[in-house]
Amino acid sequence: xxxxxxxxxxxxxxxxxxxxxxxxxxxxxxxxxxxxxxxxxxxxxxxxxxxxxxxxxxxxxxxxxxxxxxxxxxxxxxxxxxxxxxxxxxxxxxxxxxxxxxxxxxxxxxxxxxxxxxxxxxxxxxxxxxxxxxxxxxxxxxxxxxxxxxxxxxxxxxxxxxxx
Amino acid sequence: xxxxxxxxxxxxxxxxxxxxxxxxxxxxxxxxxxxxxxxxxxxxxxxxxxxxxxxxxxxxxxxxxxxxxxxxxxxxxxxxxxxxxxxxxxxxxxxxxxxxxxxxxxxxxxxxxxxxxxxxxxxxxxxxxxxxxxxxxxxxxxxxxxxxxxxxxxxxxxxxxxxxxxxxxxxxxxxxxxxxxxxxxxxxxxxxxxxxxxxxxxxxxxxxxxxxxxxxxxxxxxxxxxxxxxxxxxxxxxxxxxxxxxxxxxxxxxxxxxxxxxxxxxxxxxxxxxxxxxxxxxxxxxxxxxxxxxxxxxx
Numbered sequence: 001x002x003x004x005x006x007x008x009x010x011x012x013x014x015x016x017x018x019x020x021x022x023x024x025x026x027x028x029x030x031x032x033x034x035x036x037x038x039x040x041x042x043x044x045x046x047x048x049x050x051x052x053x054x055x056x057x058x059x060x061x062x063x064x065x066x067x068x069x070x071x072x073x074x075x076x077x078x079x080x081x082x083x084x085x086x087x088x089x090x091x092x093x094x095x096x097x098x099x100x101x102x103x104x105x106x107x108x109x110x111x112x113x114x115x116x117x118x119x120x121x122x123x124x125x126x127x128x129x130x131x132x133x134x135x136x137x138x139x140x141x142x143x144x145x146x147x148x149x150x151x152x153x154x155x156x157x158x159x160x161x162x163x164x
Numbered sequence: 165x166x167x168x169x170x171x172x173x174x175x176x177x178x179x180x181x182x183x184x185x186x187x188x189x190x191x192x193x194x195x196x197x198x199x200x201x202x203x204x205x206x207x208x209x210x211x212x213x214x215x216x217x218x219x220x221x222x223x224x225x226x227x228x229x230x231x232x233x234x235x236x237x238x239x240x241x242x243x244x245x246x247x248x249x250x251x252x253x254x255x256x257x258x259x260x261x262x263x264x265x266x267x268x269x270x271x272x273x274x275x276x277x278x279x280x281x282x283x284x285x286x287x288x289x290x291x292x293x294x295x296x297x298x299x300x301x302x303x304x305x306x307x308x309x310x311x312x313x314x315x316x317x318x319x320x321x322x323x324x325x326x327x328x329x330x331x332x333x334x335x336x337x338x339x340x341x342x343x344x345x346x347x348x349x350x351x352x353x354x355x356x357x358x359x360x361x362x363x364x365x366x367x368x369x370x371x372x373x374x375x376x377x378x379x380x381x382x383x384x385x386x387x388x389x390x391x392x393x394x395x396x397x398x399x400x401x402x403x404x405x406x407x408x409x410x411x412x413x414x415x416x417x418x419x420x421x422x423x424x425x426x427x428x429x430x431x432x433x434x435x436x437x438x439x440x441x442x443x444x445x446x447x448x449x450x451x452x453x454x455x456x457x458x459x460x461x462x463x
Contacts, residue, residue, distance in 0.1 A: 024223045039178035040218065046183035047190060049223055067222045076223030090191060093225040155222050
């Protein structure tokens with residue numbers, strides 16, 4: 001038997017499911033009979049671009065979520081998040097994520113801090129992380145959030161949930 | 165300037181015309197002009213900037229923000245040129261703006277904001293402001309000379325109530341004048357201070373709408389001039405443009421125009437279009453006669 005180097009799948013990577021696509025505004029997957037496959041614009045609502053994320057992190061159409069770039073600037077706010085956070089996407093875009101959401105536990109620092117998680121996710125690295133957030137200007141409200149990479153272009157997906 | 169119909173712009177962006185109209189409602193971009201038949205006409209530069217931004221964007225909002233940023237670079241170029249007192253570079257910045265926009269939008273989105281920024285940075289009584297304002301006045305006059313001859317049966321009389329050419333409102337007035345001339349109207353600008361011989365001039369010009377522009381002249385001077393205009397031309401619709409706090413609603417029922425030259429121009433055109441030919445406007449649309457105001461003051 002010839003003993004020579006050969007390619008093998010790394011543990012875990014072979015099992016990884018492909019990313020799923022969703023609209024950055026309505027959160028719905030692309031229409032099956034999409035007549036304009038060359039366009040990233042959602043043909044269902046027309047108000048969002050198609051973004052990909054790992055299936056375990058991708059939002060459902062009912063989930064509020066935000067898209068944040070590596071400079072921590074908000075790049076997209078879903079329709080549900082607009083309703084939940086009482087902001088218009090057009091006003092929130094380009095503002096700092098900290099203007100809208102902050103960690104519920106301000107004492108968390110280091111690699112588990114919100115900033116680090118977002119920056120790492122926006123680099124396309126890391127797995128899905130779960131954190132607890134609150135609106136920047138309100139106390140007493142908490143969101144269970146998952147943070148994961150998404151794109152293109154590379155960014156962090158922050159999906160908010162009520163913890164139920 | 166290259167323009168695109170709705171279907172063409174939608175094809176460039178690879179979206180449906182309905183989506184394009186939905187973007188206009190939600191984001192205000194791309195912002196089309198309208199043809200005489202009220203059809204949308206998009207500037208190719210805006211659509212191309214959005215197409216490029218969409219490829220790199222995470223949302224329509226962020227792409228539009230990026231497209232707007234790329235277009236606003238003309239403003240910073242013009243401000244830079246005027247602050248360096250380089251007239252050729254200022255002309256070139258406007259040429260670049262005209263490649264992406266109509267004359268009206270180039271003036272509204274690039275020229276006027278740039279000049280205002282210089283005034284705010286240096287003061288409206290400074291030499292840099294005077295330099296920039298003089299250049300802008302000259303540019304607007306050059307643009308007006310290139311306008312087509314009057315095509316529509318519309319004559320607009322403008323009462324100039326600004327201080328002088330360096331009054332910030334004077335540039336807005338010149339922009340309004342340019343827009344009206346470019347839309348095919350005849351425009352006559354007369355100073356509020358000059359009432360001698362007004363009858364003869366107005367007899368020849370036959371205005372259909374009167375706009376009083378600027379906040380420098382006093383209400384008494386404006387009322388005196390408006391009274392003479394009314395005596396010479398009969399009842400005419402009257403509008404106030406940039407009269408500021410002087411436009412006292414208690415003393416006048418003349419229509420207040422928006423601060424923006426472009427929006428003011430559109431309303432003036434609406435007034436002209438809605439005015440039945442040969443029918444005088446109701447008398448209450450006019451500024452009170454100066455004698456009336458004096459009586460109020462005296463009492």
